[in-house]
Amino acid sequence: MINVKAGCMHMVIGNEIRKYRNAIAAGISELVQIRSIMAAPEPGKPFGAGVDCALQHMLGLAESLGFDVTNVDGYAGHVEYGQGDEIAAVLVHLDTVEEGEGWMSPPFGGLIENGKIIGRGASDNKGPAVVALYALKTLMDLGITGNRRLRLIFGTNEESGMKDLDYYFEREQLPDMAFAPDAGYPIYNVEMGNMNVVFSSKQEAVSEKPLLPLLSLKGGSMLTLIPETCTASLSLSFLTDSQVENIRHSVNLQANLSAAYSADRVLELTAGSELVEGSPTGSRNAIANIVAFLLAQGMDTNWDNFLRFLHSKISAETDGQSLGIACSDSVSGGLVVYLRTISCDQERAEALCNIRYPISYDGAGILSTLDHLARMNGIETEQLRHLLPVYVPETHPVIVRLSRAYKKITGEEAVMLRMGAGTYARKLRNNGVAFGAGLPGGVDTRVHQADEFIFIDDMMQHAEICLQGMYELLID
Structure with missing residues (x-):
């Protein structure tokens, strides 16, 4: 194990995740094939069978990679790495909006074609969910630990009210620092009411x-x-x-x-x-x-x-x-x-x-x-x-650390942005922000539209920044 102290804070590890490129692409394709749209609740499945199937799939994948997992009554689940009283977290969601009409490819086919993955949720937010899991796996491979735990939280109701995290945080510790890769780069520190x-x-x-x-x-x-x-x-x-x-x-x-x-x-x-x-x-x-x-x-x-x-x-x-x-x-x-x-x-x-x-x-x-x-x-x-609105000032530790990660990978200063839409940062009591996954000047991935997709190359570029960001949250 490498316990990273302050003197080692200049490590750049983002590119270490590239060894998982094929596994990430396959994982996204498999997850997209699950129709995880909110439906009538069933016992132990508060948002329906499809959403629960996606949660079980990701927790099962995490277990196969060597992690202990927790399922909080079907509302959310998490994978945790490291030790300590404090928690840093990455929040992703596995539910999607309905497929809608006008698709040229099967909306839940997870088709991999011409360097991209096509399907509902590929960009929002299943691609970033799979990337975050493999980023956690990369940290474990490298044996890097700090003085806090790093938790990957899988949500299941982001698109329909975020009741999942209300339930989850009534039972689980609120992170001290966190980010949601469910928007774009660099950092969205303002979410309007x-x-x-x-x-x-x-x-x-x-x-x-x-x-x-x-x-x-x-x-x-x-x-x-x-x-x-x-x-x-x-x-x-x-x-x-x-x-x-x-x-x-x-x-x-x-x-x-x-x-x-x-x-x-x-x-x-x-x-x-x-x-x-x-x-x-x-x-x-x-x-x-x-x-x-x-x-x-x-x-x-x-x-x-x-x-x-x-x-x-x-x-x-x-x-x-x-x-x-x-x-x-x-x-x-x-x-x-x-x-x-x-x-x-x-x-x-x-x-x-x-x-x-x-x-x-x-x-x-x-x-x-x-x-x-x-x-x-x-x-x-x-x-x-x-x-409710979110505002995280630039002096907050989560902003400082994510800004450092962004500059290490891209060479660019992290600019603070604002949005009117909502991410899981709404549930973090001003201790978390939206960070990624969309690249500055990137293509329109047709989020919430027909033929939603991601480019695998773009997702791997995000993966480097995401891994570096998780590393910066983990260390002191």
Whole structure:
């Protein structure tokens, strides 16, 4: 065993993991083949059989590599190396979002082709999970120990609320330092507050029969932030031929709209998103586009109040100004609002917004403001998820150590970054950050999209940084 003291802190060991390249590629492919999407709970399998299968697989692989493993009631598991009262940790997750549509390769095939591995979870987060295990194995091979334990934690519910770690940390020691390789490099030391809020309304009472009844309205997906399309089904039965022709003309004037007219006088109207230069979200989304079009026709629908609320208070606006929640600070920048999904039928209408707010502001206060405004307009609100913000200052030991690791491997200084999305750093009480796995200037690996993939070369470059980071956390 090599017990590393302060005088040996300049060791660079990242490239030692390259001997496991083939094993890592095979391990990622095997793990991707497990459909680990949250499903109905079963005894000992709180997030369903598929997720539990992935957990059992990784714990079994760890055992085969010579580690003792712990399964915490199916919520999470860990592999541990070294000795000491303190714990440093790497947190990864084995669950994935649903496969969605549009795949050219089998979503759970784990296909290895042209230097890449294709499948749901390859990038988010199964590739980094396998890498972290082999990094721990490399440390064990080298016999490097410090004065603390190094724990690899396998989570199972990151994509659906992180209830896994709530349960886990009620029973297990919170790490003193940790990182989650579930974002990009160099270091994300700020994660903005993140909440999903649903605005909803029951069927509106109308004094007169609407001229343009809205049969259905649906757009967006929880797999993406910006809704790519939104489709409205409208009855034209109460319109004159002249009014129908006016609508046809209006549609033709909109570059981002397409229409299909049926023989029974039903119009299927589809809107797309459009790029908006300088917008925090990068676009005016499809939901905002179709809502604006419907209101511009000047004809009563059965959901006018709901549509007017969305149009006047959100629309293409992304800073929350009209919602009364615009705010910013020097660390995290400004609040951002994403109008993410909409669904209307004959009985209920609802729209989900994702709100990302600065670290120095109170999420409960923002929600209270939204609720008050909505009720004044006859709209209900419901909070579906709220992830509290994360801020780890640059002087924190975890930042110092990971910055050192990053520079040793890349030769570059580690720049602090911020994000609006969430990682397991949310559960570390400001003792952990997102570090990796995406490389600066790297390719889009289609996370949460069809044909998600990783390049094996990129994953091995990440593996070097990850191993060095784990080494820096382990030593004094």
